[in-house]
Amino acid sequence: MKKRTEVSEAVIRRLPKYYKCIEKLINEDKEKASSKELSKEMGMTSSQIRQDLNNFGCFGVQGYGYNLGLLFKEIENILGLDKGYRCIIIGAGNLGSALLNSKEFKKHKFDFLAIFDNNKEKIGKSVGTFKVKDIKNLKEYINAEKVDIAVLAVPDNAVMKNYLELLNSNITGIWNFTQTKIESKGNIKVETVHLVENIMTLAYKMNAVNKNIVEGE
Amino acid sequence: MKKRTEVSEAVIRRLPKYYKCIEKLINEDKEKASSKELSKEMGMTSSQIRQDLNNFGCFGVQGYGYNLGLLFKEIENILGLDKGYRCIIIGAGNLGSALLNSKEFKKHKFDFLAIFDNNKEKIGKSVGTFKVKDIKNLKEYINAEKVDIAVLAVPDNAVMKNYLELLNSNITGIWNFTQTKIESKGNIKVETVHLVENIMTLAYKMNAVNKNIVEGE
Numbered sequence: 001m002k003k004r005t006e007v008s009e010a011v012i013r014r015l016p017k018y019y020k021c022i023e024k025l026i027n028e029d030k031e032k033a034s035s036k037e038l039s040k041e042m043g044m045t046s047s048q049i050r051q052d053l054n055n056f057g058c059f060g061v062q063g064y065g066y067n068l069g070l071l072f073k074e075i076e077n078i079l080g081l082d083k084g085y086r087c088i089i090i091g092a093g094n095l096g097s098a099l100l101n102s103k104e105f106k107k108h109k110f111d112f113l114a115i116f117d118n119n120k121e122k123i124g125k126s127v128g129t130f131k132v133k134d135i136k137n138l139k140e141y142i143n144a145e146k147v148d149i150a151v152l153a154v155p156d157n158a159v160m161k162n163y164l165e166l167l168n169s170n171i172t173g174i175w176n177f178t179q180t181k182i183e184s185k186g187n188i189k190v191e192t193v194h195l196v197e198n199i200m201t202l203a204y205k206m207n208a209v210n211k212n213i214v215e216g217e
Numbered sequence: 218m219k220k221r222t223e224v225s226e227a228v229i230r231r232l233p234k235y236y237k238c239i240e241k242l243i244n245e246d247k248e249k250a251s252s253k254e255l256s257k258e259m260g261m262t263s264s265q266i267r268q269d270l271n272n273f274g275c276f277g278v279q280g281y282g283y284n285l286g287l288l289f290k291e292i293e294n295i296l297g298l299d300k301g302y303r304c305i306i307i308g309a310g311n312l313g314s315a316l317l318n319s320k321e322f323k324k325h326k327f328d329f330l331a332i333f334d335n336n337k338e339k340i341g342k343s344v345g346t347f348k349v350k351d352i353k354n355l356k357e358y359i360n361a362e363k364v365d366i367a368v369l370a371v372p373d374n375a376v377m378k379n380y381l382e383l384l385n386s387n388i389t390g391i392w393n394f395t396q397t398k399i400e401s402k403g404n405i406k407v408e409t410v411h412l413v414e415n416i417m418t419l420a421y422k423m424n425a426v427n428k429n430i431v432e433g434e
Contacts, residue, residue, distance in 0.1 A: 016414035080424030098311035191419035197233035202408035207297030
């Protein structure tokens with residue numbers, strides 16, 4: 001596979017949007033789309049779309065457009081969604097339970113296999129069809145079950161202990177819902193969900209109306 | 218106030234990061250910072266930082282840097298965080314409960330005032346220190362309590378009914394946790410939390426390691 005370099009964070013963040021948009025078009029039995037058609041769906045300019053997709057070696061054919069099947073396969077491959085990911089959740093509170101019970105992740109091949117907690121009152125209790133497992137067995141479970149991703153849905157005072165344990169396991173991805181800053185290290189990649197920043201972006205948009213700050217594209 | 222125009226989505230999305238970064242520096246008793254210092258904190262280049270902040274009329278002084286107090290006030294003002302936001306949650310499931318119980322939002326002046334549901338088994342029950350209110354009283358409550366933001370944490374089949382009701386209320390912001398696509402309309406601005414897209418970004422990073430795709434900045 002050829003080496004792809006210097007893909008900007010902004011483009012990376014748009015890839016899942018392309019994936020979902022193209023999946024939708026394929027589900028509507030469409031086989032091809034021009035950058036103009038994609039631009040309508042994505043809410044971006046055609047030239048931005050051509051530029052983005054060129055980054056990944058996906059070239060449209062003049063007068064034909066993009067072959068959606070090929071494009072989907074390529075983006076699926078770039079995101080590694082063809083093989084799927086085995087995930088566990090650490091923290092059996094409301095957030096962990098909400099994630100475990102959501103059907104959206106499984107649809108896109110993120111399989112949630114188990115949920116862990118250190119609270120004796122929670123261990124053994126049911127969350128949907130799962131029983132909460134003892135955090136003591138975390139590392140053993142990860143290695144035996146070949147888990148790829150651990151979701152951190154614990155209080156902030158518990159993050160570092162769990163993080164250090166994950167560093168010693170075979171995990172390769174951490175999805176961090178805590179306020180604690182964790183950075184990718186070695187083979188372990190980290191993605192943090194910044195909910196506070198997200199509601200601040202909403203605040204910006206609401207506030208921009210009053211102040212004539214124009215919303216971005 | 219001067220009219221600010223054409224601020225890109227990428228810059229808008231970075232504003233909350235600037236806000237939190239500058240807040241942190243101020244809490245460490247720092248009064249000023251160069252774009253180079255900010256660059257270390259933000260994990261971005263100095264020139265990108267100067268460019269971003271110029272968008273909002275925040276100019277650093279050569280040889281002095283940025284006055285953090287002024288910069289913080291300006292960004293706080295742009296985000297409307299100086300006055301704060303009154304919020305309610307629709308949907309008293311695990312996700313709604315997790316958001317209601319989090320302390321992070323209040324810290325940044327997003328005040329969660331109430332939680333609503335249409336499920337008779339949930340209405341009147343406690344979620345932390347709150348009692349779940351009947352969705353029937355939603356509009357009345359919003360208008361009486363001058364609510365700014367409604368958080369949609371309901372199943373997808375319930376979204377449109379709630380959305381239409383919100384359109385008829387005095388709400389000005391919707392924070393959407395559902396999979397249903399809702400767009401800003403008139404005075405109502407919408408921000409959607411795309412959790413599936415977020416975990417796909419993690420997948421990209423994990424997958425990029427194996428394929429020599431270089432991570433963006």
